[in-house]
Amino acid sequence: MKFLKKILEEVKPSEEEVRELKEVANKVIDKIKEFSDNSVLEVLHLGSSARNTNLKNDFDIDIFILFDKSLSIEELERKGLELGKKALESLGGSYVISYASHPYVKGKLGKYNIDIVPCYKIEFGEKIISAVDRTPLHHKFLVERLNEKLCDEVRLLKAFLKSLNIYGSDVKTKGFSGYLCELLILKYGSFLNLLQDTQNWRLRKVIILDDIYKIYENPKFKEFDDPLIVYDPTDLNRNVASPLSKENFCKFVYYSWLFLSEPKEEFFYNYHKRLEEELNEREHGFIVKLEFPKEEVDDIVYPQLEKLEKSINKHIIKNDFVPIRSKCYTTDNYCYIEWEFLVYELPNVKVIEGPPIFAKERVKSFIRKHKKTFVKDCKLCCYEERKYKNVLELFKDILNKKVPIAKTKHISLEKGKLIWSQVQ
Numbered sequence: 001m002k003f004l005k006k007i008l009e010e011v012k013p014s015e016e017e018v019r020e021l022k023e024v025a026n027k028v029i030d031k032i033k034e035f036s037d038n039s040v041l042e043v044l045h046l047g048s049s050a051r052n053t054n055l056k057n058d059f060d061i062d063i064f065i066l067f068d069k070s071l072s073i074e075e076l077e078r079k080g081l082e083l084g085k086k087a088l089e090s091l092g093g094s095y096v097i098s099y100a101s102h103p104y105v106k107g108k109l110g111k112y113n114i115d116i117v118p119c120y121k122i123e124f125g126e127k128i129i130s131a132v133d134r135t136p137l138h139h140k141f142l143v144e145r146l147n148e149k150l151c152d153e154v155r156l157l158k159a160f161l162k163s164l165n166i167y168g169s170d171v172k173t174k175g176f177s178g179y180l181c182e183l184l185i186l187k188y189g190s191f192l193n194l195l196q197d198t199q200n201w202r203l204r205k206v207i208i209l210d211d212i213y214k215i216y217e218n219p220k221f222k223e224f225d226d227p228l229i230v231y232d233p234t235d236l237n238r239n240v241a242s243p244l245s246k247e248n249f250c251k252f253v254y255y256s257w258l259f260l261s262e263p264k265e266e267f268f269y270n271y272h273k274r275l276e277e278e279l280n281e282r283e284h285g286f287i288v289k290l291e292f293p294k295e296e297v298d299d300i301v302y303p304q305l306e307k308l309e310k311s312i313n314k315h316i317i318k319n320d321f322v323p324i325r326s327k328c329y330t331t332d333n334y335c336y337i338e339w340e341f342l343v344y345e346l347p348n349v350k351v352i353e354g355p356p357i358f359a360k361e362r363v364k365s366f367i368r369k370h371k372k373t374f375v376k377d378c379k380l381c382c383y384e385e386r387k388y389k390n391v392l393e394l395f396k397d398i399l400n401k402k403v404p405i406a407k408t409k410h411i412s413l414e415k416g417k418l419i420w421s422q423v424q
Contacts, residue, residue, distance in 0.1 A: 001192070003265050008152055011159045011268075013056045021049055024112050025061045031087035032065060032116070039079065041121045042066040046139045048178045051146060053154040055162070059112045064136055066121040069129065076130075077102050080118025088114065098297075101131035124215060124234060137234040142182055145211070156191040157181050164255055165272035166248040171302045172330075174245035176252075183209060183230055183240060195256040203227050203246070212236070285324060286344040288395060289419040292335045296410045301335055302328065304408040309337045311406035312398060320346055321391045335411060344391040354380040392420060 013021075025045040032043045047062035048054040065083060067076050081097060084105030088095045093109035107114040119132045128134055146154075161167035161176050169177035176184075187209055188194040207230045212219055221236055227249035228241040259267050266274070290312075294301060305328040316323060316339070323339040330336065352370065355362035356378055363380055367373060370382040388394040397403045399416045 001263050003263075004156060004191075007159060007265065007268050008156060011055050011155050012152065013054060013058070017056065018052070021059070021061065021112070024109060024114075025049070025063065027091060028061070028063055028087055028109070028114055028116070031090050032063065032083050035083050035086045036065075037079075039068050039071050039075075040065055040083070041068055042136075044136060044139070046135055048182075050139065051142055051182070052148075052151045053146070053158075053178065053182055055155060055158055061112055061114050062135075063114060063116045064132070065116065065118045066136060067118060069120050069122070071120075073102065073130065076118050076120065080116070081105055083118075084116030087116065128235070134232070134234045134238070138179055138232075141211075141233050142179075142186075145186055146182065150185055150189075153185045153189075153191045154182050157185060157194065159268050160191070160259075161252070163268050163271040164251060166251055169243040170299060171243075172298045173248075174243055175248050176244060177240065180230060180240045180244075183207075183233075186211075195260055198253045198256040199260070201228075201253050203249070204229065207231070209233055284340060286341045286391070287338065287421045288341065288344075288391060289336050289338045290395070290399070291417040291419055292411050293415050294330055294333055294335050298330055300410055301330060304411050305330075305335055305337060307406050308408050308411060312337070315394065315398070315403055315405075316391070319386070319388050319391075319394055320350065321388075321394065341391055346386060346389055348385055348389055349383050350386050352382050352384050354382065356380075392418070 022045075029043045029045060033040075036043070042065075044050075044064050044066065045061065046064050047060065049058065049061055054060075063084075065080050067079070071079070081103055084107065085095055088105065088107040088109065091109055093107050093114065095105050095107035095114075097103050098106040098115075102118070104118065105114075105116040107116065117132055117135075119135065120129045121136070122128060122133050124137060158167055158178070158181050161181070166173065166175035167181075168175050169180070184194055184207070185191070187207055188197055204225065205228050207228070208221070209231070212231060212233050215233060216236065219236055221231060222239075224239045224242070226239055226242050226244070227246045228244050230240045232238040232240045255267070255271075309326055309328055313323070313326065321341060321344065323341050326337065326339045328335070328337050353376075354366040354370070354373070357363060357375060357380055358378075366380055366382075370384065372384075373380055373382045375381070388397075394403070395418050398405055399413055399418060401413055405413065
């Protein structure tokens with residue numbers, strides 16, 4: 001596939017871009033060291049930009065401040081934030097405080113996005129204190145094994161996944177993390193080898209790197225129930241692929257097969273957008289949206305939107321309105337849950353299926369609750385008026401809290417707005 005060389009040239013950063021990025025990273029590191037005390041053991045540039053696996057025009061820089069384990073978590077957070085803020089301020093940058101397992105500084109320095117993260121310095125096999133303590137070990141494991149060719153293969157994989165919109169392990173994307181991409185290329189040796197192997201993958205596919213058996217004597221592997229299981233070489237109790245959704249796992253397997261069946265450059269150029277445009281070239285059903293003010297970042301909002309969507313779907317199906325699709329998405333200021341219905345109005349009558357006629361006690365109970373009973377296929381049934389003939393009536397009751405829905409901290413039904421459009 002000669003065109004892969006062309007793709008690589010387009011997604012690989014230039015030497016000048018690499019040099020400039022490293023210069024910025026080193027400036028931040030030098031400033032942090034300047035303000036540090038003895039509790040700081042190391043300040044490291046980590047992540048894909050440090051390992052030469054980043055894509056072109058990726059201006060993210062991850063800086064980790066490694067503290068001594070004797071420091072309390074409260075002191076680690078306080079000192080980490082203080083050092084990050086001071087370093088960025090002294091360089092003329094801006095910042096906000098963001099949150100993962102603990103607070104960290106999310107900064108901006110020109111076109112560069114700088115994450116400054118405090119963690120504890122640990123060694124292989126040591127128990128982590130905070131979730132990010134593994135990250136320096138991830139870097140150490142990878143830099144000792146990645147070479148120029150493998151780094152380029154990682155870039156091809158990332159470009160492919162990005163085009164499919166399944167690159168990123170955030171709660172919105174539920175896809176492949178950069179670290180996972182690097183481990184997969186280490187395992188299979190190349191982008192194409194990986195894609196070939198996916199043709200044999202099934203749900204709960206397990207991947208164990210050979211080096212794990214060199215690092216650990218008699219390694220014990222924790223069991224997971226995820227679509228893809230890739231054991232973290234720095235912690236065998238962790239599945240690196242745990243953020244990957246079942247749907248995105250299946251997308252990767254399917255589009256890998258499609259690409260290998262008929263290799264085309266278009267798979268690397270916003271393939272998901274083109275696919276979405278093709279799928280939207282059809283007659284649409286009745287569109288219903290719930291709009292909410294966006295009060296938190298995507299990482300917090302998305303799980304709550306999905307929780308709300310799942311809860312509402314139960315009531316939709318219970319009332320016989322079956323959506324052909326539903327999805328969650330956000331803009332800068334709003335959150336949305338959207339449904340499409342082929343049928344949004346139903347007859348006033350519905351059939352309720354009851355017990356077999358031979359179950360006398362249950363039959364008596366059914367008769368007490370329902371009128372207009374009849375026998376169908378040896379079961380007692382009845383006709384009953386629907387509570388909701390139009391799906392909009394159901395949604396209005398949901399917003400008015402007349403229907404019990406899962407509670408969400410950062411999405412308020414009172415602030416929700418109902419939007420709908422007729423068949424297009």
